[in-house]
Amino acid sequence: MKIRVKFSKTGRMVYLGHLDIMRYFQKAIRRAGVDIAYSQGYNPHQKMSFSAPLSLGIESLAEYMDITLNSLPSAAWLKDILQKQMVPGMDILSITLLPDDAESAMTVLAAADYEVIVRNDVIENMDLSRMDAFYSQEEIHIVRKTKKSETEIDIKPLIYSLHEDDGVIFMRLASGSVQNLKPDLVMKAYFSYIGLDIPEHCIRIKRVEQFGENFVSLEDMGLQMD
Amino acid sequence: MKKLALPEDILLRVEKPGRYIGNEFNTVLKNPEEVEIRFAMCFPDIYEIGMSHLGIQILYDMFNQREDVYCERVYSPWTDLDRLMRQNNIPLFALESQDPIKDFDFLGITIQYEMCYTNILQVLELSGIPLLSSERNEDDPIVIGGGPCTYNPEPLADFFDLFYIGEGETSYFELLDAYKENKAVNGTRKDFLEKAANIPGIYAPLFYDVEYNPDGTIRSRSKNNPAVPETIIKQVVLEMDDTYYPEKPIVPHIKVTQDRAVLEVQRGCIRGCRFCQAGMVYRPVRERSLEFLRERAKTLIENTGHDEISLISLSTSDYPYLGELVNFLIEELGSNGVNISLPSLRIDSFSLDVMSKVQDVKKTSLTFAPEAGTQRLRDVINKGLTEEDILNGSALAFEGGWDRVKLYFMLGLPTETEEDIKGIADICNAIANKFYGIPKEQRSNRLQITASTSFFVPKPFTPFQWSKMLPLKEYMDRARTVNHAIKGSHNKKSIKYNWHDADVTILEGLFARGDRRVGKAILAAYKKGCIFDAWTENFSFRKWMEACEETGVDIDFYTVRGMETTEILPWDFINTGVTKNFLLREYNNAMNAMVTPNCREKCEGCGAAAFGGGVCHENKS
Numbered sequence: 001m002k003i004r005v006k007f008s009k010t011g012r013m014v015y016l017g018h019l020d021i022m023r024y025f026q027k028a029i030r031r032a033g034v035d036i037a038y039s040q041g042y043n044p045h046q047k048m049s050f051s052a053p054l055s056l057g058i059e060s061l062a063e064y065m066d067i068t069l070n071s072l073p074s075a076a077w078l079k080d081i082l083q084k085q086m087v088p089g090m091d092i093l094s095i096t097l098l099p100d101d102a103e104s105a106m107t108v109l110a111a112a113d114y115e116v117i118v119r120n121d122v123i124e125n126m127d128l129s130r131m132d133a134f135y136s137q138e139e140i141h142i143v144r145k146t147k148k149s150e151t152e153i154d155i156k157p158l159i160y161s162l163h164e165d166d167g168v169i170f171m172r173l174a175s176g177s178v179q180n181l182k183p184d185l186v187m188k189a190y191f192s193y194i195g196l197d198i199p200e201h202c203i204r205i206k207r208v209e210q211f212g213e214n215f216v217s218l219e220d221m222g223l224q225m226d
Numbered sequence: 227m228k229k230l231a232l233p234e235d236i237l238l239r240v241e242k243p244g245r246y247i248g249n250e251f252n253t254v255l256k257n258p259e260e261v262e263i264r265f266a267m268c269f270p271d272i273y274e275i276g277m278s279h280l281g282i283q284i285l286y287d288m289f290n291q292r293e294d295v296y297c298e299r300v301y302s303p304w305t306d307l308d309r310l311m312r313q314n315n316i317p318l319f320a321l322e323s324q325d326p327i328k329d330f331d332f333l334g335i336t337i338q339y340e341m342c343y344t345n346i347l348q349v350l351e352l353s354g355i356p357l358l359s360s361e362r363n364e365d366d367p368i369v370i371g372g373g374p375c376t377y378n379p380e381p382l383a384d385f386f387d388l389f390y391i392g393e394g395e396t397s398y399f400e401l402l403d404a405y406k407e408n409k410a411v412n413g414t415r416k417d418f419l420e421k422a423a424n425i426p427g428i429y430a431p432l433f434y435d436v437e438y439n440p441d442g443t444i445r446s447r448s449k450n451n452p453a454v455p456e457t458i459i460k461q462v463v464l465e466m467d468d469t470y471y472p473e474k475p476i477v478p479h480i481k482v483t484q485d486r487a488v489l490e491v492q493r494g495c496i497r498g499c500r501f502c503q504a505g506m507v508y509r510p511v512r513e514r515s516l517e518f519l520r521e522r523a524k525t526l527i528e529n530t531g532h533d534e535i536s537l538i539s540l541s542t543s544d545y546p547y548l549g550e551l552v553n554f555l556i557e558e559l560g561s562n563g564v565n566i567s568l569p570s571l572r573i574d575s576f577s578l579d580v581m582s583k584v585q586d587v588k589k590t591s592l593t594f595a596p597e598a599g600t601q602r603l604r605d606v607i608n609k610g611l612t613e614e615d616i617l618n619g620s621a622l623a624f625e626g627g628w629d630r631v632k633l634y635f636m637l638g639l640p641t642e643t644e645e646d647i648k649g650i651a652d653i654c655n656a657i658a659n660k661f662y663g664i665p666k667e668q669r670s671n672r673l674q675i676t677a678s679t680s681f682f683v684p685k686p687f688t689p690f691q692w693s694k695m696l697p698l699k700e701y702m703d704r705a706r707t708v709n710h711a712i713k714g715s716h717n718k719k720s721i722k723y724n725w726h727d728a729d730v731t732i733l734e735g736l737f738a739r740g741d742r743r744v745g746k747a748i749l750a751a752y753k754k755g756c757i758f759d760a761w762t763e764n765f766s767f768r769k770w771m772e773a774c775e776e777t778g779v780d781i782d783f784y785t786v787r788g789m790e791t792t793e794i795l796p797w798d799f800i801n802t803g804v805t806k807n808f809l810l811r812e813y814n815n816a817m818n819a820m821v822t823p824n825c826r827e828k829c830e831g832c833g834a835a836a837f838g839g840g841v842c843h844e845n846k847s
Contacts (some may be wrong), residue, residue, distance in 0.1 A: 012230060015243035020479050027251070027477055027531030030562065042586060044563050057238045085531075087249050201235045 001072060002098040004105060005065045005082065006219045009054065013089035018053035025065060028085035034078065037068040051105035051210050051218060052112065052175055055182070060207040062113075064105040064218045066098070075225030098222040108212040108221065109176035111160055114183040115206045116169040122202040127194060131164040134193045142189050155181055155189065160215075162186070175210065231319035231326075232307075240307045244480040245273035248321030251477040252529065254290040254297070258323055261296040262409075263402055264330040265289055266320050266367065268300045269338070270345035271760065276301040277476070278484035280538070281336060281373070285394045287472035295402060298322040299476075300333075302345045303352065305758060311352055318352035327353035331405065333367040337375035337382070340737035341730060341760035346371075346385060347752040357749065359387045359432060364415050368405070376429075377460075377507050378686040378797040381740035381748060383431035387415075388422055390429075391800055392461030393493075395470050397427045423454040427461035430454065434799070436742055442783050444741065444794040460507065460802045464839035466493070467518040474529045486534035486567060487526040489519055491551070495540035496825035496841060498832075499597070500608045500816050501639065503685035504540055506809075507802045509832060510840030511825060516547040520554050527564055535559065536567040543572040544826075552580050570594055572611075573619030582626055591630035591676075592623050598639060599649025605819040606641050608812070616653065621660045629670040631657065637704045637725075638682040640693045640816065647704050650677065651711030651721075658717035677712070678724040679705060681731040685738050686797040687804060689812035694788035695735045701728035729767040733759070735785040736774075741796040744784070746777040805833035 009021065016024070026046055029036050038044040047068035054060055072078060075095040083092045118126040134140070140156045158174040158181040173181040183205050191198045210218045230237065230247060237243040258264055267286055269276030276282065282299070289297035298320035303311060311318070317326040327333055333355065335346055347357055355369065356362050362369070371382060372390040379389040390397065401422055408418040423430040433451040438444055449456065463469050471490070478485070494511035495504065523535055535555065539545060555566050566584040570593040571577035581592075594616075598604045601613050620631065635650050654677050661673040681701050684693045696704075705725040712723045736744060750773035758764040774781055789795060791810060798806075808831065815822055822830055825841045835842035 012247040012249045015237050015247050016479050017244075020244060020481070023481065024251075024479060026533070030531035030533065031251075031528065033528075038563055042589075046563075056243070057234065085251070087251050087253075089249065201238050 001069050002100065002102055002222075003067050003069055003072065003078070004096040004098055004219065004222065005067065005078075006093040006096070007063050007065065007086075008059075008061045008091045008093055009063055009089065010059045010061075011089035013087070014057055014059050017056055018050070021063075022048070022050065024090075028082060029067070032081045032085050034067075034081065035070045035072070037070050049104050049106060051109050052180070054207060057201075058205045058207060062093075062207060062209045062218075064210060066105050094219050094224055096219050096222045096224045102222060105210070105218050106177065109210055109218070110174070110178075110213050111172055111211040111215060112175035112207055113170070113172050113209040113211075115208055116171065116183050116187060117167060117204050118187075119202050119204060122199060128164045128167065128169065130194055131162065131169065131190065134190050135159065135162040137193075140189050140193075142185055142192075155185065159186060172215075228324055231324040232316065236307070236310050236314070236316075240310065241304060242273075242480055245301065245304070246307065246321070247479075248299075248324065250479055251531075252474040253322055253476055254286070255322065256290070256296040258296055258325065262294040262406055263296070263332070264325075265295060265297040265332040265334060265402075266300050266327050266330040267297055268333060268335045268349055270302050270335055270342045270349050271758075272304055273301045273478075274480065274482040277478045277482040279336065279338070280488050280490060281394065283472050283475045283488075284470055285334075285398070287475070288395065288470035289398070289402075291470075292399070292402070294406070296323075298325075298330075300327055300349065302348060302758070305764065308348065308352070308757065317354050318349060327367065328355060328365075330367045333369045335369070335371050335386075336373040337371050338373050339760065340375060340734045341765075343382065343737060343748050344752045344756045344759055346382070347749065348757045350385065357752075358384050360384070362387065362415070366415075368415070368418070370401075374504065374507070375737075377503065377800060377802065378738060378740070379429065379431070380436075380742045380796040381737050381744040383742045384745040384749070386431065387419060388428055388430050390427055390461070391458050392427045393463050394461075395463045396461040397425050400425050401428060420451065420453055423451075426459055429458045429800075431742075436796075438743075442780070443790075444796065447794065447799060457799050457801045460800065462508075462510075462512075462803075462837050462839075463493070464512065464837065466512045466514045471522060473522070473525050475526065477530045477532070484536065485532070486536050487523070487530055487532040489523055489526070489535055489537050490514070490539060491519060491537050491542060491545040491548070492539045494840065496544055497541060497610060498608055498812070498822055498824060498830075499610075500606070500689040500812055501597075501636065501682060501685070503688050506687050506804050506832075508540065509802075509804055509825075509834035510837060510842045511544075512840040513545060513547075516550055516554075519547075519551055520558075523555055524558060527559055527562070533563055534565045534567055536569070538569055541572070542569055543574075543577050548580060549576070552584060556583060573616065573623065575619075575622055578619070578622055578626055590628075591632050591674075592628045593632040593634070594619075595634040596653060597634065597636050598642075598646060599635065599651070599653050600646045602819050603639060603642060603646040603649070605821050606816045607636075607639060608816070608822055610821065610824060613653070613656075617656060617660055620657045621664070624661045624664055624669050624673075627670065629661070629672060630674045631676070633657075633675065633677045635677065635679045636682045637679045637708070638696050638701055638731075640682075640690055641819075642704075644707070647707045648711045650679065650708050651715050654712060654721045655715045655717050658720045661720070662717070673717075673720040675717075675721045676724065677708075677721060679708060680726070681728050683731055683734045683738055686795070687800075687802050687809070689809045689816055691739070691795065691809065692789045692791055692813065695732070695785040697786055698728050698732055701731060727767075729770075730759070730765065732781060732785060733767075733770055736779075736781050739784050739789070739796070744779055747774045747779040750774075750777050803832075803834040803837055808832040 037047045051064040139154045160172040370388040371386045404421045433454045492513035494508040754769040
């Protein structure tokens with residue numbers, strides 16, 4: 001059976017990369033004694049996949065891992081037994097039983113919500129009042145650098161919503177393997193819009209949800225159990 | 227969760243910030259306010275290497291079983307963070323509490339190889355602890371060293387308050403109790419060091435003075451405090467099943483060098499190779515029972531979730547129940563996708579059988595260490611491996627499907643001749659001939675032999691402790707001779723040869739047999755910016771040469787001179803159980819290419835029986 005596990009990654013754990021989190025869960029699952037399915041072949045590995053990798057330093061309240069199990073006593077059991085294997089900063093939030101033909105979280109991923117703040121200790125009293133004006137532009141151009149070339153692209157179609165409230169910038173952006181926009185690029189575009197050249201690491205990003213088509217949360221694509 | 231010691235800007239700027247955040251599964255969390263002793267346990271290299279070390283995991287677990295002690299870990303910050311910490315005045319911290327090391331009662335440093343010596347100074351300096359023991363005051367942690375390099379602690383004597391000689395399981399609790407008692411009566415740092423110096427295995431360098439002859443050799447060594455012992459006796463654990471062994475080792479977040487569960491099957495080695503320090507100083511051989519290891523293997527996998535378990539010891543082939551243990555592990559753990567990894571084994575049919583059970587023959591290469599190219603030289607070093615063993619073993623392996631072989635040799639061994647050097651190419655060639663002598667359909671297509679040489683470094687407490695080293699240029703010439711001989715051999719296309727510069731070898735030789743005066747060169751080199759000397763990209767031979775010259779340390783005196791069997795050696799005050807008399811006898815046997823039987827074949831009376839346990843007393847009760 002296919003199970004989707006929603007978890008958060010906060011605090012110290014934001015300094016661990018995607019591969020480390022994968023290895024962390026492989027070990028947690030083995031410790032927990034979860035009856036996970038293994039791939040066939042010389043080097044059998046646990047059937048496990050994740051939604052969009054999170055860059056180092058970004059917190060998340062909505063990470064998703066799909067696993068295939070041979071058996072499962074109950075969802076509550078799974079949530080409980082996995083939670084016992086977590087370290088501070090990692091929490092199991094929900095367990096969803098997916099239909100057998102469900103596609104992986106990464107495949108269905110289409111959008112994600114982020115909350116962004118500008119670090120007060122880096123830039124004091126950052127002017128965020130022009131966020132609405134920034135977002136209401138017809139087109140928002142940024143320069144995307146690749147190894148070979150620089151291309152200008154319009155990111156406006158990839159921003160599904162954007163507003164600021166009490167110093168927190170909320171944004172819903174295209175995410176996934178087809179179209180993807182990172183929140184720091186949006187902020188960079190805003191800073192450039194208001195004529196600022198901003199230093200590195202001046203914002204804090206938190207991913208708060210990930211969605212499939214029509215903004216259906218990844219945890220609502222099956223039978224959520226807890 | 228407590229705040230991290232490093233600000234986020236720095237964490238996001240350094241390579242692998244996961245090294246510095248702690249928070250791993252099975253980490254011990256205590257309230258520092260509620261303990262009496264805070265102990266920072268340090269491996270002076272990067273996290274990935276330090277976390278791969280079993281000894282620290284054992285002591286961490288053992289210390290934290292005490293309610294009055296909180297043991298935390300600290301590793302060397304990599305050069306990127308080192309710079310940032312200095313620029314921003316951030317003191318070195320322990321991973322668990324993220325508190326500064328300076329606030330701890332003890333800083334314990336394991337000293338596993340000579341080329342980490344400058345990293346010790348880095349850890350002290352970043353912690354804000356004076357580098358010299360003599361300059362520390364009541365507020366500074368007690369700095370104590372342990373591990374294999376402390377069998378000659380003298381080059382580091384200026385930097386440590388105490389050394390622990392031998393296995394940590396036996397005397398550490400006594401030391402911690404003495405610390406508490408001293409604190410309770412408001413004793414001074416010196417009071418404590420004096421008490422400590424009377425605990426078995428503890429060496430406090432400040433209570434001893436060394437005088438030198440005009441020719442540089444040691445004239446005398448004397449106590450400057452009547453209350454301390456003349457000699458320090460190495461500590462050994464005798465009861466291997468009823469001792470500390472972590473059931474819940476810490477599971478690292480980032481990938482470390484040994485990313486697996488570790489099962490130490492025995493301590494010590496029966497073989498008695500004459501170049502090998504571990505084989506001498508960890509005598510006698512003591513094995514853990516099959517029952518203990520079975521039970522612990524299961525617990526380790528359950529508590530860590532590792533997908534691999536490694537059976538380690540100095541010579542795992544010699545563990546008497548290896549076959550049974552491997553069969554059990556395959557049955558019990560194999561079905562859960564847990565792999566079993568074995569270190570290099572001796573090359574015989576039994577070992578090959580064990581290896582083929584646990585490894586995918588197609589993917590793994592076979593590793594073994596003939597150490598020398600000719601039978602004469604293998605007899606000199608007492609390798610106990612004949613040409614026949616090597617060739618028959620190789621043939622068996624090739625018939626079993628292996629087609630990649632790694633061979634390890636040493637160059638510069640005592641009595642080595644041109645014939646021995648070229649012999650390395652000869653034996654590689656002979657192994658290749660064995661391969662191509664097998665009918666094509668019974669072996670794989672292509673053979674790949676990788677031969678590597680390292681340079682011999684004479685180590686304290688070995689029969690070769692008196693031996694001469696070679697001048698730098700000579701080492702490189704010998705490596706070139708091997709290379710030339712391999713390139714000219716019939717099977718050259720199947721043989722790849724690796725060697726490295728001898729610069730590091732010279733320094734290893736200096737530190738291994740140095741006395742207290744060598745410490746000045748280490749300090750000078752550190753001041754010139756030497757750290758992470760074990761990492762080729764950081765190593766600067768030039769700086770080391772300058773440091774030695776400026777401090778008047780004559781490298782040749784400690785390396786190419788060789789030592790007289792009559793002179794006082796810097797490490798003579800340590801009693802490892804193995805007597806100097808035995809080492810001398812073995813040295814003479816070496817010069818006559820006489821092989822000495824291993825401990826299970828025949829007891830040669832090395833002295834280790836005095837400890838009252840292990841192989842020395844098998845079948846005698």
